[in-house]
Amino acid sequence: MPNEHSSRQYEQDLEAIRSRVLQMGGLVEKQFFDALACFRLLDAREAERIKAADIEVNQMEVALDDACSHLIVKRQPAANDLRTVMATIKVITDLERIGDEATKIARAAAQMHQRGLVPIAHEDTIRVMADHAGKLLHESLDAFARLDQKLATRLIVDDEKVDNEFRLVMRNVITFMMEDPRTISASLDTLWVAKAIERIGDHAKNIAEYVVYIVEGKDIRHTDYALQQGAA
Numbered sequence: 001m002p003n004e005h006s007s008r009q010y011e012q013d014l015e016a017i018r019s020r021v022l023q024m025g026g027l028v029e030k031q032f033f034d035a036l037a038c039f040r041l042l043d044a045r046e047a048e049r050i051k052a053a054d055i056e057v058n059q060m061e062v063a064l065d066d067a068c069s070h071l072i073v074k075r076q077p078a079a080n081d082l083r084t085v086m087a088t089i090k091v092i093t094d095l096e097r098i099g100d101e102a103t104k105i106a107r108a109a110a111q112m113h114q115r116g117l118v119p120i121a122h123e124d125t126i127r128v129m130a131d132h133a134g135k136l137l138h139e140s141l142d143a144f145a146r147l148d149q150k151l152a153t154r155l156i157v158d159d160e161k162v163d164n165e166f167r168l169v170m171r172n173v174i175t176f177m178m179e180d181p182r183t184i185s186a187s188l189d190t191l192w193v194a195k196a197i198e199r200i201g202d203h204a205k206n207i208a209e210y211v212v213y214i215v216e217g218k219d220i221r222h223t224d225y226a227l228q229q230g231a232a
Contacts (some may be wrong), residue, residue, distance in 0.1 A: 006107050018145075021092060028057055028095050029100045032200060033050070035050050042112055042118075044109070054100065057099035069094075094204075098203045104196045111189065118186060125190070126190070135198045137201075137204040139213075143207070151211070162197070174187075
């Protein structure tokens with residue numbers, strides 16, 4: 001009976017942490033989309049608000065890490081339970097890093113505004129990539145919320161789209177710089193933003209990989225797991 005009570009309390013504690021992680025995910029997702037709008041409009045005031053929001057994200061990371069540590073010490077989870085907590089800690093870290101990348105986008109927008117620069121063809125070169133990265137982030141959080149292994153596996157493959165689009169952006173930006181050296185400064189800022197978006201896609205992919213780890217107990221990082229599942 002005491003063990004049953006302890007197990008039930010552990011599940012309640014873990015579920016409370018998961019809810020807070022998803023709340024953090026929602027904040028980070030909004031931060032990303034706000035940063036994209038900030039870059040599109042070169043809104044320096046909005047950039048400052050986004051940078052301030054990153055402080056809240058950082059505070060949530062510290063609080064959630066502390067909650068996970070206390071859960072491990074207090075409940076002493078073993079096997080699958082411990083695996084779930086450890087994967088959740090990694091998800092928290094990736095969410096904080098997504099917030100950092102969103103802040104980089106906002107900072108680039110503010111700097112371009114200050115220098116009177118215009119993003120180079122950003123509507124054509126950045127928009128599709130940003131849409132895919134945003135969808136990847138949203139669905140990775142959904143996969144984590146529902147522990148949906150099938151969705152997580154698809155997302156791991158889908159990250160390649162974001163990577164391919166980044167390479168396309170890089171080629172386009174380099175072409176602009178070669179054709180007109182006056183665009184070099186704005187082109188480099190645009191490339192900086194594209195790289196931040198590509199990294200957000202990578203972190204979203206990481207979250208999907210942790211879902212597979214929780215469900216299957218397999219660490220599939222740096223493997224062809226998702227491609228093998230698709231071929232199966």
